[in-house]
Amino acid sequence: MKDEEIPAGEELVCGVENRFDEDRRYFLKQSVAIAGLAFVPGSLVAGGENALPESFGDTENVKLSIAINGKKHQLNIDPRTTLLDLLRERLALTGTKKGCDLGHCGACTVHINGQRTLSCLTFAVMQNGTKVTTIEGIGTPEKLHPLQTAFIRHDGFQCGYCTPGQIMSGVSCIREGNAGSEAEVREYMSGNLCRCGAYPNIVNAILEVKNSGEKV
Amino acid sequence: MKPFQYLRPSKLKAAIEMVSGDPQARYIAGGTNLIDLMKRGIVAPEKLVDINHLPLKKIEYKTGVLRIGALALNSEVAAHETVLQKHPLLAQALDSGASGQLRNMATVGGNILQKTRCTYFYDTALPCNKREPESGCSALEGINRLHAIFGTETENPAKTCIAVHPSDMCVALAALDADVLLSGPGGERRIKIADLHRLPGANPELDTNLERGELITAVEIRDNAFARNSHYLKVRDRASYAFAIVSVAAALDIDNGQIRSARLAMGGVAHKPWRLIAAEKSLEGQPVTESSFRKAAEVAMVGARGFGQNDFKLKLAPNAIVQALLTAAGIE
Numbered sequence: 404m405k406d407e408e409i410p411a412g413e414e415l416v417c418g419v420e421n422r423f424d425e426d427r428r429y430f431l432k433q434s435v436a437i438a439g440l441a442f443v444p445g446s447l448v449a450g451g452e453n454a455l456p457e458s459f460g461d462t463e464n465v466k467l468s469i470a471i472n473g474k475k476h477q478l479n480i481d482p483r484t485t486l487l488d489l490l491r492e493r494l495a496l497t498g499t500k501k502g503c504d505l506g507h508c509g510a511c512t513v514h515i516n517g518q519r520t521l522s523c524l525t526f527a528v529m530q531n532g533t534k535v536t537t538i539e540g541i542g543t544p545e546k547l548h549p550l551q552t553a554f555i556r557h558d559g560f561q562c563g564y565c566t567p568g569q570i571m572s573g574v575s576c577i578r579e580g581n582a583g584s585e586a587e588v589r590e591y592m593s594g595n596l597c598r599c600g601a602y603p604n605i606v607n608a609i610l611e612v613k614n615s616g617e618k619v
Numbered sequence: 620m621k622p623f624q625y626l627r628p629s630k631l632k633a634a635i636e637m638v639s640g641d642p643q644a645r646y647i648a649g650g651t652n653l654i655d656l657m658k659r660g661i662v663a664p665e666k667l668v669d670i671n672h673l674p675l676k677k678i679e680y681k682t683g684v685l686r687i688g689a690l691a692l693n694s695e696v697a698a699h700e701t702v703l704q705k706h707p708l709l710a711q712a713l714d715s716g717a718s719g720q721l722r723n724m725a726t727v728g729g730n731i732l733q734k735t736r737c738t739y740f741y742d743t744a745l746p747c748n749k750r751e752p753e754s755g756c757s758a759l760e761g762i763n764r765l766h767a768i769f770g771t772e773t774e775n776p777a778k779t780c781i782a783v784h785p786s787d788m789c790v791a792l793a794a795l796d797a798d799v800l801l802s803g804p805g806g807e808r809r810i811k812i813a814d815l816h817r818l819p820g821a822n823p824e825l826d827t828n829l830e831r832g833e834l835i836t837a838v839e840i841r842d843n844a845f846a847r848n849s850h851y852l853k854v855r856d857r858a859s860y861a862f863a864i865v866s867v868a869a870a871l872d873i874d875n876g877q878i879r880s881a882r883l884a885m886g887g888v889a890h891k892p893w894r895l896i897a898a899e900k901s902l903e904g905q906p907v908t909e910s911s912f913r914k915a916a917e918v919a920m921v922g923a924r925g926f927g928q929n930d931f932k933l934k935l936a937p938n939a940i941v942q943a944l945l946t947a948a949g950i951e
Binding site for chain 1: 622623647651658659667669671694718720721724858859
C-alpha cells in the first residue's frame, strides 16, 4: 500500500491529571481484557489489529500515529507503553517476542524506518511518525521471506522463541553488508541470544541467503 | 513504572526550559539506558522530555575540527567516512560496544551520559551510595570482579563507590582529547571530555559535572596525527556484546621509529574514562619498542588498587596497555 505522510516531530504536551485514578482504571480494564481474551477463539485473535477491543491496553493520554507493516495506525496510548508492548498487547502482533524486556537478548528486534532496533527499549510515543516492520511484515506462511526459508532448511532454531528477533536482525545484518563471513555474522548477530544454542545453524542460514545474492 | 508527562519540544531552548526548572524532569534521547532504569524503578521522572526532534544530528567537518551532533547515532558515527578516515579509533571503540540494534538507537550524548552497569546500582534491594546516597557500597566487599582499580577512595563507607563508567566511545574520546559542547539555562559552554565525568569523591551519586538542565549538543575532535597508528583493545568475558573488563585506547604519532607523542586512555577501570597522561608523557621521544610500552604501562599503573575479585585487573591492565600499543604501532 502507499504509505501516507505522517508528521514527525510535532510539538506535543500532554497532562497527567488524575493519574492514580487512571492507574486503577488501567489495571481493571486490563484485567477484564485479559480475562476476556482467554475465551476469544484463536482465529479471532489472529484476525489482526482490529480483532481486539479499543480499550485493550488502555489509555487515552497521548496521540500516536505510526505505520506498522504498511498499515497506518492512529492510537491513543499511555506514554509508558513500550513499542514492544504496543505491538503485542495492543495490536496483537505477537510475533515479536518479549525475552528479557531490558535490552539484553534481542528477541524483540524490529525494524524502525528500516533499521534494526530493540522494541523493548523505546517508548511507542517516541516513534510517532515512523514506519515499523515486524516479523509479520516480512513474510507470510504462504510466501516466506528467503531468510525464513533458510532458517527452516538449516534448522536455525529449537524452541523458536528467539527466532523472530534472529530473523529481523539477520535481514538487517545482510542489508548492512555485515554478513561477509562467519566471523562477521557472529560479531554482528551478537545482540541476539539463543539459549537453545542454535548459533551454527543460524549463521549458516544467514550466510546462505547472503551468498545467494537474493534481495532481502 | 511511575506515570510521567511526555513532552516533545522541537527547539533547544524550549527543551532546556522544560528540564532546568523541574528537578523531576529528564531528557530522553535513544532511551536504551534510561528506559531500562525506569523499568527497574531506579529512575522515576515525572516529566520526560523527548529531545529526538531537536536539530542535533549532524556530523560535519570544518577547518580541522570534526563536529558530531549529540543526537547522531552510534552506528552513524561508526560508519561515517570522515570518522573512519581521521579518527578510526573512535569508530573502532563504537563498533566494539553494545549490539547492532543498540548502536542504531543509542546517541552520542546518551552514550556519554549512560549510568554504570554495577549490579548493585541496579539491585534496589541492596545498599548503593550512587543510587541512594549514604546507604553504603555493596560492591566493596561483594562481587567486585568488574569494578574500579583507579580513583577509588574507601575511607568513608557512606561515600565509597567503586563502580566503573561503562562506555567504550568515551575512552576513545578521552584519548582523542575531545571537547563536549553544552547548552544550559545559563547559555553555552565547552569542556574537555576529561572534565565532564567525575570521580565519586564526596558525591558518588553524581556522574558528571553537568548542571541541572544542561544538555550535550555536540562533541568536537580536532585533527591529529594519530589516525595511522591507533588501536582500541577491549577485553571482555565473551567475544562480543559485553562490557569491558578492561579496555585501552592507544594512539601514537610515530616519526622515523620514534614516538613524537602518544595518547592513552582506559575503560572499565575507573568511575570515569581514565586518561593516562603520565604514561603518555613517558612515551614521548622513546623508540617504538615493547620495552618502551612496558615502561609506560608501569607508569600507568601507579596508584592502582584491587578489591579482591578484581585484583586480576592489576595484571591485566598493564598487559592490555602493552598489547594495545603494540597493535597501534603495527608491531603485532
